[in-house]
Amino acid sequence: MARTPATSRRALLFGTAAVSAGALLTACTSNETKDQEPAADNAPVADDKPGKQVTIGFAGPQADHGWLNAINDNAKSRAKKYSDVTLEITEGSNDTAAQIGQIQTLINKKVDVLVILPADGKALTQVGLQAMRAGIPVINLDRVFASPQAYRCWIGGDNYGMGLNAGHYIGEQLKGKKNAKVVELAGLDNLELTQQRTKGFDDALKNYPNIKKVARQAADFTVESGQAKMAQLLQAQSNFDALWNHDDDQGVGALRAIDQAGRDDFLMVGGAGAKSAMDAIKADNSVLKATVLYPPTMAASAIDLARALGQSKGVGGLAEFEIPSSLTLYSAVVTKDNVDQYLPTGFV
Numbered sequence: 389m390a391r392t393p394a395t396s397r398r399a400l401l402f403g404t405a406a407v408s409a410g411a412l413l414t415a416c417t418s419n420e421t422k423d424q425e426p427a428a429d430n431a432p433v434a435d436d437k438p439g440k441q442v443t444i445g446f447a448g449p450q451a452d453h454g455w456l457n458a459i460n461d462n463a464k465s466r467a468k469k470y471s472d473v474t475l476e477i478t479e480g481s482n483d484t485a486a487q488i489g490q491i492q493t494l495i496n497k498k499v500d501v502l503v504i505l506p507a508d509g510k511a512l513t514q515v516g517l518q519a520m521r522a523g524i525p526v527i528n529l530d531r532v533f534a535s536p537q538a539y540r541c542w543i544g545g546d547n548y549g550m551g552l553n554a555g556h557y558i559g560e561q562l563k564g565k566k567n568a569k570v571v572e573l574a575g576l577d578n579l580e581l582t583q584q585r586t587k588g589f590d591d592a593l594k595n596y597p598n599i600k601k602v603a604r605q606a607a608d609f610t611v612e613s614g615q616a617k618m619a620q621l622l623q624a625q626s627n628f629d630a631l632w633n634h635d636d637d638q639g640v641g642a643l644r645a646i647d648q649a650g651r652d653d654f655l656m657v658g659g660a661g662a663k664s665a666m667d668a669i670k671a672d673n674s675v676l677k678a679t680v681l682y683p684p685t686m687a688a689s690a691i692d693l694a695r696a697l698g699q700s701k702g703v704g705g706l707a708e709f710e711i712p713s714s715l716t717l718y719s720a721v722v723t724k725d726n727v728d729q730y731l732p733t734g735f736v
Contacts, residue, residue, distance in 0.1 A: 433704045434696035438472045442698030444691060445494035446477040447487060448505035448529070453609065454637050455660055456480075458684035458735030459505060459529075466688035473695055484511045491515045495522055501694040504539075505529040505687075513538045525697050527690045540697065542714045543690050545682040547584035549719040550634075554585075554657045554680045555592025557721045558630045559599060561655060561677075568599045569628040571621055573614065573642055575635050577606040585634050585659070602628060607638045614638030618645035630655050636662035636679055643668070646675060661722065663734030670727045678723045684735050686717055 444467065451457040460477070467475035476499055478490035487507050494502060495518060502519050506512035509531040516538030519526050528539035536542075562568040572589060575582040586604070593599050605621050607613040614633070621631075622645060633639045636658045646656075658665045658679035665679045693711050696702065702709050722730045 432699075432701045433706075434692065434699060434701045435704065436470075438470075439701075440699045441472050441474070442501065442695050443474045443476060443497075443499045444694045444698070445491075445497070445499035445502045445524075446475055446504075446691075447491045447494060447502070448478070448480050449487065449507040450480045450482045452482070454662055454735050455682070455684055459687040461735075462684050462687035463503065463691055466691040470695060472699075473691070475691075482507045484508055488512060488515045491519065495519050495524060499524060500698040501525050501527065503527045503529055503687075503690045503694050506531050506533065510534045525694075527694050527697070529690050530686060536713075540713070541693055541711055543686055543693060544716065545686060546716050546719050547581040547682070548588040549716075550659055550680045550682055551585040551588025551590070551632075552592045553588075553719050553721050554632045554659065554678075555589040556595070557678055557680070557723075558632060558655070558657060559592060559596035562599055562629055563596055565629060566598055568596075568630070569602045569625075570599055570630040570632065571602060571625055571628050572604040573618055573621065573631060573633040573638070574604060574606045575609050575638070582606070582634065589632055607635075607641075609635045609638050611637060611641040611644075614641030615645045616641070618642035619649070622646065622649045622651060628654055630657070631675075632657045632659070634659045636660045636665040639665060639676070639679075643674060643676065651675070657721075661730065661734055663731070663736050666722060666727050666731050666734045669722060669724055670731070672724055678721050681718075681720045681722060681730065681733075683717055683733055685733055689715070689717075 446463050448459060449456060451460050467473045476494055481487045484507060491504060502524050504516060504526055513534040516526050516533045520538060525540040528542040530544035532542055533539055558570060574586055593601060603621055603625050605617045607617040631654055633642050633656060639658045652675055654675060655677045656675040658676060661679055661681040661683060665676060668674050668676045696711050703711055
């Protein structure tokens with residue numbers, strides 16, 4: 389006999405309400421099929437009701453950045469929501485060997501599911517494989533392992549989409565202006581994510597022939613580097629119409645440099661979704677007019693996925709019996725018009 393679905397199918401991962409459960413299946417041996425629902429409609433799905441106890445191991449890098457700290461906070465707060473979840477969280481480390489050791493400790497504890505945000509996806513692939521071979525499913529969070537065999541599900545942000553949406557927002561703001569100029573304050577250039585954000589931005593600008601990117605400067609995702617590199621951009625470019633900054637933490641420094649230079653002749657778009665950026669957007673008293681999200685709420689969704697895996701359930705709003713193998717989050721553009729909606733997700 390197929391299991392009866394939960395009466396409330398809350399869409400844990402997508403934030404949208406799913407339809408209520410339908411009628412029960414008739415007896416499995418019945419020859420009557422006209423009143424039966426498809427088997428997928430009766431798949432057990434995760435909801436808020438307590439179920440099988442699940443121990444989730446969580447291992448990430450050292451929280452030395454506002455976004456990474458928010459990742460940890462989101463994971464902890466989400467786990468506390470469920471009485472059937474125990475969270476084993478490591479201290480976190482940017483040292484590959486140290487993080488591998490922390491994950492191996494969780495494997496030895498025989499946790500039910502692992503959520504891993506690797507400091508270096510390629511370098512930690514082997515420990516992901518080790519967990520999977522030990523029968524512990526892995527949720528790979530954001531920085532992807534080198535092999536899909538090292539994880540059961542990947543969930544993360546859309547770096548290309550960040551650049552794409554930032555470019556489209558700027559393009560729409562400037563589409564009536566002839567010979568518009570934009571500049572870009574990127575992150576660490578040796579990171580693939582930085583390259584993806586730049587590519588998305590450049591691809592978006594191709595839709596606006598009136599706009600030309602006249603300068604690009606790479607920073608280091610820190611306040612200090614943002615201030616120093618923005619000062620160089622301002623010195624080199626006496627006039628431009630828009631700036632896209634890849635990261636709101638380094639954006640704090642960029643805004644300092646802009647204030648020191650007394651410049652207010654362009655609009656600025658940030659990246660990631662820091663609370664300080666959202667507060668500035670809401671106040672509307674600076675050049676910062678928008679930020680493109682790279683939501684740390686992905687860690688909360690990773691806990692939802694891990695819980696569903698540990699309880700052998702699917703997720704509400706989907707017909708499949710199993711959770712997806714990958715889930716890419718959307719990079720929404722936060723402006724003054726919608727900032728109140730996103731403020732609760734802003735990280736410090």
